[in-house]
Amino acid sequence: MAGISVCVSPEVGSAQKNRADSEYDIVIRGGRVLDGAGNPCVFADVAIKDGRFAKIGKVEASGKTEIDARGRYVSPGWIDMMDQSGPVLPKNGLAENKLMEGVTTAIGGEGGTPVPADKLREYWAELEKNGISLNFGTYFSETQARVAVLNYDARKPNGEELAKMKTILEAAMQNGAMGMTTALIYPPSSYATTDELIEMAKVAAKYGGIYASHMRGEGKELVQSVDELIQIAERGGLPGEVFHFKAAYSPGWGKLMKEAGRHIEAARARGVDVAADLYVYTAGGTGLEAAIPSWAHEGGKEQLLKRLADPAIRVRLKKEIRKGSPGWWSIVEASGGWKTSFW
Numbered sequence: 001m002a003g004i005s006v007c008v009s010p011e012v013g014s015a016q017k018n019r020a021d022s023e024y025d026i027v028i029r030g031g032r033v034l035d036g037a038g039n040p041c042v043f044a045d046v047a048i049k050d051g052r053f054a055k056i057g058k059v060e061a062s063g064k065t066e067i068d069a070r071g072r073y074v075s076p077g078w079i080d081m082m083d084q085s086g087p088v089l090p091k092n093g094l095a096e097n098k099l100m101e102g103v104t105t106a107i108g109g110e111g112g113t114p115v116p117a118d119k120l121r122e123y124w125a126e127l128e129k130n131g132i133s134l135n136f137g138t139y140f141s142e143t144q145a146r147v148a149v150l151n152y153d154a155r156k157p158n159g160e161e162l163a164k165m166k167t168i169l170e171a172a173m174q175n176g177a178m179g180m181t182t183a184l185i186y187p188p189s190s191y192a193t194t195d196e197l198i199e200m201a202k203v204a205a206k207y208g209g210i211y212a213s214h215m216r217g218e219g220k221e222l223v224q225s226v227d228e229l230i231q232i233a234e235r236g237g238l239p240g241e242v243f244h245f246k247a248a249y250s251p252g253w254g255k256l257m258k259e260a261g262r263h264i265e266a267a268r269a270r271g272v273d274v275a276a277d278l279y280v281y282t283a284g285g286t287g288l289e290a291a292i293p294s295w296a297h298e299g300g301k302e303q304l305l306k307r308l309a310d311p312a313i314r315v316r317l318k319k320e321i322r323k324g325s326p327g328w329w330s331i332v333e334a335s336g337g338w339k340t341s342f343w
Helices: 117-130 142-150 159-174 194-206 222-236 256-269 301-308 311-323 331-335
Strands: 004-007 024-033 042-049 052-057 063-068 073-076 078-083 103-108 135-138 179-183 210-214 240-242 274-276
Touching (some): 024 052, 117 159, 142 179, 142 194, 194 210, 194 222, 210 222, 222 256, 222 274, 301 311
Parallel strands (some): 024 063, 024 073, 078 103, 240 274
8 A cells, every 4th residue: 555744734735626537536736755764855746546655756647536746845755763652542443643744654563562462353353444544564672572481580491491481472463563672771571581582583473573672772881782672683583773863862872872783784794684663853751660670670660659658778779770780771870860851
């Protein structure tokens, strides 16, 4: 199906004419066409018929709907690689917030599928029945399998437990998941070891899945985190994707990204299918709980609240939030302190 983003306003660029005997369904006239490959724009018309691009260039024939895009950009539909719409689409399939920004494909699952692995087929069936306005797919989070077996325990699974986790991930893949994700700065995902993730990735690989990760650290440990993702992809036997690739560590600006990029290019040169995506702004956002060291989250929310109420633990937390702690990436430390972390 054609997915296209037309940067026009209803007042200026959407004069439409309905013609019953037209050759095309839609013709977008005179826009600055971007092909999605990073090339300079070209001035061209775009004709669409039966949901597909029929012609790009000088279109002589008319369309049932004609759109004047002069002075505007026309591009392929944008892909949101880290979408969070999964739980909302069954309630509002139109997804106006996505479409009006030019997004025609959304890939969810950084935080997991909106339903458990064994309910995914029912979820797809509901979307198909009710209809949605964009293309949608989702990964399955390794954390979903981990929590189902280990709850919020900060430990390695034993052999039997790992087998159960693999069975859950396999069900997700069989029911339509696109691969496996992790969000390794957030507990309990942060409790998973590299070896655990490699073993789980092998399951996704059996079904042609992808491993995509909000990596273990985006601060001074960025390069090591990239290396971990490469190792999981290479040993797991599947493509790897870095979610929102960035260096969120002010002393490393101008250096860390270049070094991490070299590691990705080196892996690609030896045949590892690994890539990265970026967002186009210079800030990040997440929940306040991400500023609390991982060890404090063990056991879940109730245990976290108990620790936060303990004066002695609060002293330790304040110190570690400012200075960091082993095995945990401190957003506050990385960004240079509280003043630059939160507004």
